[in-house]
Amino acid sequence: MTPLLEAWGLGRRYGRRWALAECTVRIPAGRVAGLVGANGAGKSTLLALAAGMLEPSAGTVRVLGDRPGSRLGKVAYVAQDAPLYAGLTVAEHLRLGARLNPRWDAASARARIDRLGLDPARRAGRLSGGQRAQLALTLGLAKRPELLILDESAAALDPLARRDFRATLLEAVAADGLSVLLASHLVADLERTCDHLVVLADGRVRVAGDIDDLLARHRRLTGPRRDPGTLPRGQHVVAAVHAARQSSLVVRTDDPILDPAWEVGDVGLEDLVIAYMSGEPVLRPAAGRAKAAWRA
């Protein structure tokens, strides 16, 4: 099956600074893929490249097997700032959507606007930030795309609205086989919504894969203080925190942990994300005793 997104050595530069570099990633179709990373990690840049809103400075990207931007009816992109026409009303946005999109689902768009209690006669410029996000998301879903690209679109929604939106999204995934690529800082939301994860740090992909598979391949090891360099081959240290007598490591491995000195625990999604986001070696002096964390 054609992947939702495939990139080879993809990069985007602003002046001399790379916002995204050497990005090689393959996300299978039918996934709800979450893109996570610190502010400035390159998430919006990758999404804008996938949507055809930016040209790469290096490498190649294919979306649903084609050049970004060449399958306009099949891909819907909701940018971070809920792109709407401030002077047009809610109803006018729906009419415009119907005129521009051959697969437009007018009935579900109207039903969603009713359910949200948005006044059809209200101009977009007079809606609250969350209401604007709701309208932009409704327009994106009503296009009935094959791929929906969302750039932190749910961030402005209140918790109830986020739950409602998640349910709508997952219904569309189940009913229409919609693929989704979304950026979010809300790990709890990602956990409930996504089945695939891409972690970016400093413009580079740190890890990518199906979430179940990633969680199955990572372990937290806690035990007497130890140099991560002494671990067996096949146990790749992602993050390490050392206290005076104790080490706590997140390791990636396909092998069982046989060393009885370690207490072995599962790694949750938040731990995994933080471990990969923590990036290059950091030395963190802590009160009273020396602590260090670094990535192998």
Ligand SMILES: Nc1ncnc2c1ncn2[C@@H]1O[C@H](COP(=O)(O)OP(=O)(O)OP(=O)(O)O)[C@@H](O)[C@H]1O
């Ligand atoms: N138009 C631009 N001109 C110059 N630099 C830019 C531009 N857009 C983004 N950048 C830089 O590229 C890097 C990646 O930005 P990007 O917006 O992709 O990050 P992000 O992960 O989406 O961040 P956030 O979580 O804050 O939205 C940042 O260092 C940012 O300052």
